[in-house]
Amino acid sequence: MHRVIIIGATSAIAEATARRYxxxxxxxxxxxxxxxxxxxxxxxxxxxxxxxxxxxxLDVNHHAAHVDAFAKAWSWLEKVDVVLIAHGTLPDQSECERSADHAVSEFNTNGTATISLMTIAATELEAQRHGVLAVISSVAGDRGRQSNYLYGAAKAAVSTFASGMRQRLAKVGVTVITIKPGFVDTPMTQHFQKGALWAKPDAIARGIVRAVDRRRSVIYLPWFWSIIMLIIRHIPEPIFKRIKL
Structure with a gap:
């Protein structure tokens, strides 16, 4: 029987994952x-x-409450097999460009708060020498793009942090998984026009559970985003500066 903690549990992807568990x-x-x-x-x-x-x-931006939130969860479950960190917002890039306060606030929600929660979860998992820490990052973190570079910067920080943590915790039997979804049809993206590249939350949830089962390291969801982002990462900078993404 799996024992699972889900942070940001009322997000569409987290709900779909919880249903599968x-x-x-x-x-x-x-x-x-x-x-x-x-x-x-x-x-x-x-x-x-x-x-x-x-x-x-829990309000994830209240960092002082993170330790207590995990303590209550661990006490109730006694042992934890999976921690999924799935909270986040989709910042208004234009507002982030106009307001430094707004930019820092959004970075805190999508980057700093996640890193804080990962640190606390990792300490507990390391102590029990078992378990999976799965964190939702984004394909947006693979390369800064003018349309969402504040969000991308926060997710890049999370992905890099997870990479180092994965290397550290592998030695004690703990798996750290970086989940990189592409476009997902959720209430957070309701104002976007949807197309062929968009996935439903349950499809992402299916991929998350499979990645946990298989102890993957980094996973793009759906899979084809690994190819798309490989191409985007390798566009030469002089060309990249002239295109709109």
């Missing part, structure tokens, strides 16, 4: 901001087959 009879501890939404989700997951579900509230 519920169907396996997992014990789930959910962490997000809204208590009522968490309570509703917990009841739904029990109906879907979860062995048990508990939850706690």
């Amino acid at each position: 519920a169907a396996r009879g997992a014990r789930l501890y959910l962490i997000a901001r809204r208590a009522q939404r968490l309570e509703d989700l917990a009841q739904d997951l029990k109906i879907r087959g979860a062995a048990d579900v508990a939850f706690g509230t």
Whole structure:
């Protein structure tokens, strides 16, 4: 039986992942901001087959509360097999360009807060010498693009941090997985026009659970984003500066 902590549990991708673990009879501890939404989700997951579900509230930007949030989750589960960090926002790039305060706030949510949570989770997993820490980064972190470079910079920080942590924790039997989704059709992206490259949250969730099962290191979801980003990363800078991405 899996014992799973999900941070940002009410996001579309996290909910879909939680449903897949519920169907396996997992014990789930959910962490997000809204208590009522968490309570509703917990009841739904029990109906879907979860062995048990508990939850706690957390504003990820309140860094001082991170340790206590994990302590409660670990105490309830006793042992943890999987930690999934799945919170995030999609910043307004134009507003980030106009306001340094807004830019720093969004970087904190998508970068610094994630790094804080990863650090605390890693300490616990290292102590038990077992488990998987999976963190949702993004293809946006592979190369800064004018359309979303604040978000991309935060995700690049998360990916680099995860890379170093993966190398460190591999020696004690802990797996760190960097998850890099492309375009996902969620409430956060509802104002975007959708096309062939867009995936549904459940498709991403399926890939996340498979990556955990297989102890992968870095995974692009859907898979074809690995090819797209390989091309984008290798566009020469003089050409890259002239194109719109």
